[in-house]
Amino acid sequence: MSLNLPPSLEAFLAAPLDDVRAVAPATAIYAVGGTRRQAVLAGIAADGDDYPRFSFERLLDSLSTLFRCGVRHAIVTILQSPQMAEVGRYRERLMHWLAEGTSSREALAAYRARGWRVRLIGGEAVPALDAAAATLRESTPHGQATVWYYTSVDPQDHWRHILAAGAEGARTQAEVIRAICGEDVPPAELYLAFGKPLFGTDLFPLALAAGTVQCYWTQRPGYDLPEADLRRVLYDYAFTRRTWRADKLPRYAAVSAQRGLWNRGDILGIGRRVGGFWYPVAEGIPPEESL
Secondary structure (H helix, E strand, O other), X not given: OOOOOOOOHHHHHOOOHHHHHXXXXXXXXXXXXXXXXXXXXXXXXXXXXXXXXHHHHHHHHHXXXXXXXXXXXXXXXXXXXHHHOOOOHHHHHHHHHHHXXXXXXXXXXXXXXXXXXXXXXXXXXXXXXXXXXXXHHHHOOOOOEEEEEEEOOOOHHHHHHHXXXXXXXXXXXXHHHHHXXXXXXXXXXXXXXXXXXXXXXXXXXXXXXXXXXXXXXXXXXXXXXXXXXXXHHHHHHHHHOOOOOOOOHHHHHHOHHHHHHHOOOOOXXXXXXXXXXXXXXXXXXXXXXXX
């Protein structure tokens, strides 16, 4: 498959994996939410002990898809500060679920069976996760792909880490990444999240972001990443969005013919409330309409 002659989407969806891997970024951020919604849709209580086991199995499937399609480093957000402000059984069990779910004997066996290394970053302010971080480092020393679990209990923590790296002599992004991750990691060029189009240090470590990050928000709740969906994202990432040209003048000859597109007034990111959730506005559906 030639990058000079982009394939059709249909051809890319059916292409051999080697062709997909050839255009995939080395590092991707996977910061989806809605895991409790996914559990409820499967008939599982959002605060029951079956919920974290169910979510972890779905996570393994999604990460397998990312790595199979060519990603080598997956930064996975597993804890954000708003979760710390919740109440009820979910909040009471959250740290146990995270520590046990990411580093249990069963989890370690699953990582090894898939040939993954797993690390936990951003958790320096979460003592409850210290043991899990150490277990992951010791128990998954080698692998063909790396999972980077990212936690953030305070959006300012990431800036503190960057400033600390600078105080210790880091002067480049590569040096900051090395200080945060303990090794060299290619900056992430792809951000795949869920729900509302937003980002911040709660969702991913900005120090690991490339100069330009292509962003996508799935509306499938939880860890649900069919390979066909990922291929659609990678097609857009690798081909559709590559619009930059050194000589831009020729493309403006077609602007008048595209007047209808540019005058539609589309705004990406506007949604509507459906019960207690935000949902994107579908074409032709006013924001106040409920499902």
